[in-house]
Amino acid sequence: MRPIRFGIIGTGSIAQRFFAGLMHVPNATVSxxxxxxxxxxxxxAAVHHIPSVFDELDDLLASHIDAVYIATPHPSHAALSIAALKAGKAVLCEKPAATSLADLDEVIATAQAAGQLYMEAMKPPFFPIYQLIRERIAAGAIGEVHFVRAGFSNPNVPAGHAVLDPAQAGGGLLDIGIYSAFLAVDWLGAASEVHTLGRIGVSGVDTFASLNVQHEHGISQLYCGLDIAGSGEALIGGSAGYVLIHDKWWNPAKATLVTAVGEREELAIAPIGSGLNYETAHFCDLLRSGELESPMMSHAKTRAALAMALRARETLLGIAQ
Structure with missing residues (x-):
């Protein structure tokens, strides 16, 4: 396997987790x-012994790296992705991939025109336990999937956090809510109707949202919030049983599969590293093989999940106004 040299854009907590996860990805380094x-x-760079440091984006993109990992605030994701793709670099971009569908469409079009790999860093589907769940469901363990329920709400967000800042595209829907939107899209397809209840907090961001969504292949019930407590479980419901992914489902380690006749199967695979290593390893494999899009985290899934979250967000902001 040829080495993959990453350039990290941004130095916050998620960049720290990305670097920690990379220790578990063969032949991948931060250069x-x-x-x-x-x-x-x-x-x-000093803490992590990274050889090159840049304070100009163009200089980073002109350096001898193969790909960038974008770990900056939400509103900058699209513009940074476009700049990197135009410079001939593959892009692994933190969620959400963009803060508008127009921006995301421009990113995807740029990736296609440049012939470069682009993938949103949506971690859940790459965890080993999620892969096992997919295998069991594909084998018919719970029949056809037609229902997804998922969510999480955390009232312990500190004052001044970016998730409470409307200028940083804050709010629960584009932060933790985008994970649940992905889960629903992954199993049920794109949304056709999104019914939303919720509220906007004093800072002007969505602090709670409850969604009932009609998809191509079923219905989802999702919630996310920043001002009340809620567990982080997810349920995938089929015609012959269901799978319950235990808290916190977006960092999945345990699940229970229950058939329609009450048979139970406990599934457990403890993740290694920070968890971000699984998506990164997949991205590196795609890059080595010359692929331009992930079959597991396709551009269509990224777009469908973002469209769903934005429709819910627009509903709440419209009600507040």
Whole structure:
């Protein structure tokens, strides 16, 4: 396997987790890091022994890297992805891939025109336990899937956090809610109707949302919030049973499969590393093989999940106005 050299854009907590996960990905390294102003990048590089530090994006993109991992605030994702793709670099971009469908469509069109790999870093489907669940369902363990229920709500967000800042595209829907939107799309297809109840908090972001959604192949019930407590379980319901993925389902380690006649099967695979290593390993394999899109995290799934979250968000913002 040829080595894959990453350049990290951004130096926050998710970038720290990405670096930690990379220790578990064969033949992949971080060769460079960039942040505006450069001070945080230099500190990050010193801690992690990264050889190259840049305080200009163009210099990072002109360097000898194969791909970038984008770990910056939500509103910058699309523009950074487009710049990297135009510079001939593959892109692994943190969720959400963009904050509007128009921006996402431009990213995807740029990737296709440039002939470069682009993938949203949506981690759940790459965990080993999720892969096992997919195998069991594909083998007919719970029949045909027609229902998904998932969500999480965390009231312990500290004041000043980016998720509470409307200028940073904050709110529960584009933060933790995008995971549940992906889960629903992954099993049920794109949404045709999105019915939303919820509220906007004092800072102007969605602090709670409850969604009932009609999809191509079934119905989902989803919720996310920033001001009440809620468990992080997910249920995938089929015509002959269901799978319950235990808290926190987006970092899945345990699940229970129950058939229609009451037979139970406990599934458990403890993840290694930070968990981000699974999506990164998949991305590296795609890059080595010359693929331009992931079959597991396709551009269509990224778009369908974002469209769903944005429709719900627009509903709540419209009600608030």
């Amino acid at each position: 460079a890091v960039y942040s505006r102003g450069g001070a945080k990048a230099r500190q990050f």
